[in-house]
Amino acid sequence: MSLIYCRTFIFLFLIGILNISASELPKGPNDKPDLNGVWQVLNTANYNLEAHSASAAMDLVVGPVVPIPHPSILALGAVGAVPAGLSVVEGGIIPYKKEALKKRNENKEDWLQLDPEIKCYLPGVPRATYMPYPFQIFHSEKAVFFAYEYAGAVRNIYLEDQGEAPIDSWMGQSWGYWEGNTFVVEASGFNDQTWFDRSGNFHSDKLQVTERFTLLNNHTMNYQAIIKDEEVFTKPWKINMTLYKRIGKDAQLQQFKCVEFVEELLYGKWRAK
Amino acid sequence: MNKSFFIAIIAILLASNIGAEEGWSNSKTWFGDPDLQGTWTNASLTSLERPDSYETLAVTDQDAKIAIKVSNEFVESVDNPYEEGESPQAGDNVGGYNVAWMDPGTELFKIDGKYRSSILTYPEDGKLPRRYIRWGLEGYGIYKMFAVADHPEERTLGERCLVGFGSSGGPPMLNVLYNNHYQIVQSPGYVMILVEMNHDARIIRLESNHNPNNMKPWLGDSIGTWEGNTLVVRTKNHHPQQKFRAGIRHQILIMEEAEITEKFTRINEKEILYQFEVNDDKAYKDTWRGEMPLRAADGEIYEYACHEGNYAMANILAGARAEERK
Amino acid sequence: MAGFLYSEPYITAKTWFGDPDLQGTWTNSTLTTLERPSNFKTLIVSEQQAKTAALIASKGNDVYDNYLKEGETPKKGQDVGGYNTAWMDPGTKLLKIENEYRSSIIISPKNGKLPWDAKKRREYFSKDARRKFKRTDHPELRGVGERCVVGFGSSGGPPMMNVLYNNNYQIVQSQGYVLIMAEMIHDSRIIRLEGSHLPQLMDPWMGDSIGRWEGDTLVVETTNFNWQHVHRAALRHYFAISKNAKITELFKRISDTEILYRFRVDDPSLYKSAWVGEMPLRAQSDKIYEYACHEGNYAMANILAGARAEGK
Numbered sequence: 001m002s003l004i005y006c007r008t009f010i011f012l013f014l015i016g017i018l019n020i021s022a023s024e025l026p027k028g029p030n031d032k033p034d035l036n037g038v039w040q041v042l043n044t045a046n047y048n049l050e051a052h053s054a055s056a057a058m059d060l061v062v063g064p065v066v067p068i069p070h071p072s073i074l075a076l077g078a079v080g081a082v083p084a085g086l087s088v089v090e091g092g093i094i095p096y097k098k099e100a101l102k103k104r105n106e107n108k109e110d111w112l113q114l115d116p117e118i119k120c121y122l123p124g125v126p127r128a129t130y131m132p133y134p135f136q137i138f139h140s141e142k143a144v145f146f147a148y149e150y151a152g153a154v155r156n157i158y159l160e161d162q163g164e165a166p167i168d169s170w171m172g173q174s175w176g177y178w179e180g181n182t183f184v185v186e187a188s189g190f191n192d193q194t195w196f197d198r199s200g201n202f203h204s205d206k207l208q209v210t211e212r213f214t215l216l217n218n219h220t221m222n223y224q225a226i227i228k229d230e231e232v233f234t235k236p237w238k239i240n241m242t243l244y245k246r247i248g249k250d251a252q253l254q255q256f257k258c259v260e261f262v263e264e265l266l267y268g269k270w271r272a273k
Numbered sequence: 274m275n276k277s278f279f280i281a282i283i284a285i286l287l288a289s290n291i292g293a294e295e296g297w298s299n300s301k302t303w304f305g306d307p308d309l310q311g312t313w314t315n316a317s318l319t320s321l322e323r324p325d326s327y328e329t330l331a332v333t334d335q336d337a338k339i340a341i342k343v344s345n346e347f348v349e350s351v352d353n354p355y356e357e358g359e360s361p362q363a364g365d366n367v368g369g370y371n372v373a374w375m376d377p378g379t380e381l382f383k384i385d386g387k388y389r390s391s392i393l394t395y396p397e398d399g400k401l402p403r404r405y406i407r408w409g410l411e412g413y414g415i416y417k418m419f420a421v422a423d424h425p426e427e428r429t430l431g432e433r434c435l436v437g438f439g440s441s442g443g444p445p446m447l448n449v450l451y452n453n454h455y456q457i458v459q460s461p462g463y464v465m466i467l468v469e470m471n472h473d474a475r476i477i478r479l480e481s482n483h484n485p486n487n488m489k490p491w492l493g494d495s496i497g498t499w500e501g502n503t504l505v506v507r508t509k510n511h512h513p514q515q516k517f518r519a520g521i522r523h524q525i526l527i528m529e530e531a532e533i534t535e536k537f538t539r540i541n542e543k544e545i546l547y548q549f550e551v552n553d554d555k556a557y558k559d560t561w562r563g564e565m566p567l568r569a570a571d572g573e574i575y576e577y578a579c580h581e582g583n584y585a586m587a588n589i590l591a592g593a594r595a596e597e598r599k
Numbered sequence: 600m601a602g603f604l605y606s607e608p609y610i611t612a613k614t615w616f617g618d619p620d621l622q623g624t625w626t627n628s629t630l631t632t633l634e635r636p637s638n639f640k641t642l643i644v645s646e647q648q649a650k651t652a653a654l655i656a657s658k659g660n661d662v663y664d665n666y667l668k669e670g671e672t673p674k675k676g677q678d679v680g681g682y683n684t685a686w687m688d689p690g691t692k693l694l695k696i697e698n699e700y701r702s703s704i705i706i707s708p709k710n711g712k713l714p715w716d717a718k719k720r721r722e723y724f725s726k727d728a729r730r731k732f733k734r735t736d737h738p739e740l741r742g743v744g745e746r747c748v749v750g751f752g753s754s755g756g757p758p759m760m761n762v763l764y765n766n767n768y769q770i771v772q773s774q775g776y777v778l779i780m781a782e783m784i785h786d787s788r789i790i791r792l793e794g795s796h797l798p799q800l801m802d803p804w805m806g807d808s809i810g811r812w813e814g815d816t817l818v819v820e821t822t823n824f825n826w827q828h829v830h831r832a833a834l835r836h837y838f839a840i841s842k843n844a845k846i847t848e849l850f851k852r853i854s855d856t857e858i859l860y861r862f863r864v865d866d867p868s869l870y871k872s873a874w875v876g877e878m879p880l881r882a883q884s885d886k887i888y889e890y891a892c893h894e895g896n897y898a899m900a901n902i903l904a905g906a907r908a909e910g911k
Contacts, residue, residue, distance in 0.1 A: 028303070029304075036463075051797070063739075064737050065728065065732065084801060122578055122581060138458040138463060140459050142308075142311070143310060145458040147474035156467065158573065162573065166575075169578065170578050170581055171576055193581070254490075255491060257436075257491050259433065259434055259580045267425040270587065271425075272424065272594070
């Protein structure tokens with residue numbers, strides 16, 4: 001009998017500890033975990049979701065001995081080089097269909113011409129999350145809104161399912177709901193113009209993304225995205241990474257409206273002589 | 274407790290409802306700030322400056338009806354410039370958007386139950402107190418925006434897809450030909466105003482300081498405080514390329530050093546009273562002030578992916594180069 | 600590889616979180632070379648032999664530093680020379696383990712020589728894309744030291760070898776990690792304790808190291824070697840490590856001032872059998888200077904430009 005009491009006590013004690021841990025999460029509206037803040041990843045997923053060694057550039061051409069940076073990148077030196085990173089894809093590899101994998105590799109070969117990030121186009125989902133720029137979540141009882149520093153991209157997460165998107169868009173249409181302490185976002189209605197990273201990983205306009213934002217404590221959040229696109233992949237696949245809250249006086253979302261920075265790139269050839 | 278104390282309490286309660294309609298009491302956000310959240314529009318037939326056909330700020334219902342009639346006639350002419358079967362002649366203006374794409378407003382807006390002939394409330398004549406010398410100095414640059422296509426940086430902000438034309442994003446936030454929507458979301462320490470054009474998020478930092486003067490972001494640097502139920506936003510350090518802001522019905526200059534104050538007061542469930550004051554000594558002889566309602570909008574805001582679909586810029590420049598070769 | 604057996608067991612102090620403490624600044628400079636020179640017939644040599652070796656080395660330094668008489672200058676075409684020995688750190692005596700001088704770092708094979716498999720070596724190198732070039736054609740063909748990518752001669756390892764200079768290492772430990780900073784080229788080997796190796800496609804310089812404690816001995820396994828780091832050449836040794844190699848290192852503190860460092864190279868792409876070496880890392884009281892090789896690398900530009908000037 002005393003063993004049963006002992007076990008019961010231990011069980012209740014553990015429950016108590018878990019409850020204490022959950023209650024340490026900062027509280028937001030409707031008593032849900034507070035997602036507010038300026039957030040940023042600290043990984044290299046935007047270079048390549050899959051594992052990658054460091055290399056001289058995103059776009060390499062045949063060199064006399066080893067591949068060398070494309071002439072357009074050469075002058076950047078180490079600034080244009082690529083850091084190494086582990087895969088953020090569960091299972092390591094993105095499960096492309098055979099033809100789609102060919103297209104991914106073609107994309108990668110022609111990165112300079114094809115990556116929408118270079119032209120400052122809207123980044124799409126989930127790429128917006130792991131760009132090397134922060135974003136700010138405005139989490140109120142009426143709305144959950146993401147303002148991204150990169151290109152001033154925005155996402156208003158509807159709090160009710162709006163049904164099918166009336167039109168395709170770069171950032172898609174998202175609606176969100178809570179599952180316990182996790183904010184789940186269902187996004188769809190994407191066009192096929194965005195990439196998942198700089199390595200040519202892409203999707204069709206049938207893309208659907210389910211994102212899960214789980215606050216771990218006041219400073220970190222777990223981010224998972226489940227990607228479904230029957231035209232491109234053999235099955236749905238997941239990515240996982242951590243979001244870190246920026247703190248301190250300089251934790252302020254700045255402006256990176258890069259459209260003006262690419263005017264020379266896009267229109268320079270039509271300047272008056 | 275004495276009578277004076279109760280009077281003081283009542284006075285405070287009344288004061289906090291200044292501008293609010295009778296019977297309206299401000300709801301609060303989950304963290305206790307007055308709630309301005311929602312999707313809003315400032316589309317209306319009322320223009321920034323008072324047209325010469327109006328003599329006063331407040332106008333009659335009859336005047337308002339006439340304004341609607343004139344607007345409808347204009348809209349009809351835009352959508353039906355040709356007879357059945359007729360088409361443009363070579364060299365004719367091929368036209369632009371159908372009215373279906375526009376959102377110029379359907380009537381003059383009302384404040385305190387009265388239609389308004391201008392957004393401007395000061396100067397009292399409803400006209401901008403321009404320093405014409407400044408306009409002269411900026412004139413060549415402005416001329417080039419419309420008449421010359423040498424370089425993309427010299428074209429208008431709207432064509433460049435940098436920010437919405439006509440000060441749509443502000444400050445001050447003005448109504449333009451289309452996409453007159455704003456979404457306001459609040460969180461502790463912040464008020465975020467999403468401007469439909471060009472999907473710009475104005476992030477107003479509450480109880481904060483301005484950033485250093487060498488940081489001049491697009492839409493300026495805004496900080497805010499609450500005065501009772503009114504959000505007071507102060508903006509300075511405007512982007513040097515954002516000086517000239519033109520819509521069909523207004524053209525303004527906002528110099529880098531201008532100081533702009535905006536006030537947002539929710540006056541009922543479906544309206545925010547939006548007031549602004551512009552102090553810009555370089556471009557104007559005097560302060561100018563205006564007000565308009567932001568009205569609750571139906572539906573959600575579409576994505577405004579201007580840059581991603583910007584065929585126009587390439588074509589404008591390429592066209593100019595083709596003309597030069599003739 | 601057998602563990603360490605010593606006559607006088609040493610009780611290693613612990614770090615603040617309870618791991619055996621290997622921390623400090625260490626040197627592996629010594630006159631003992633990787634392979635056994637032909638004048639030595641056995642691994643263990645006598646005190647007299649050791650003294651002779653030290654004397655020869657010392658005299659050699661004198662000759663090197665003073666090869667020109669007073670007022671004499673190099674003749675045209677003569678080697679202009681390089682560093683004075685003041686810049687060098689070749690060691691002053693043979694290494695000692697358990698009070699015995701050693702003639703080679705290699706302890707297995709017993710002959711103290713590298714067990715090359717000539718056929719496999721030819722086959723491996725024949726696939727190296729660099730073979731078709733002259734060494735002055737391109738920067739990628741120069742040695743890793745001239746390129747300033749990692750220290751020459753396997754200074755940073757693994758295995759970590761003694762070379763002409765900069766034979767210093769700093770070890771710092773924190774929970775779950777052992778850091779070995781090799782002086783050349785300020786390279787931090789971060790050994791992940793109880794970790795897993797990176798995917799095969801990732802091949803960092805110095806390979807990918809994971810470690811575990813066996814008692815007071817740190818056991819480190821390294822794989823995923825970079826294909827460009829195959830040649831490990833110094834004045835006194837040359838060996839090769841293919842990208843398929845696995846290297847196991849043992850670090851055990853044997854006194855306040857010494858760590859015994861033993862390594863085993865398993866590389867069937869190049870060798871007939873595994874080979875094992877050991878040497879002490881001796882405590883250094885000095886601090887390590889910055890080694891900003893690339894930032895001062897005039898040599899590479901001059902080597903290539905010189906070759907171009909000569910019409911090569």
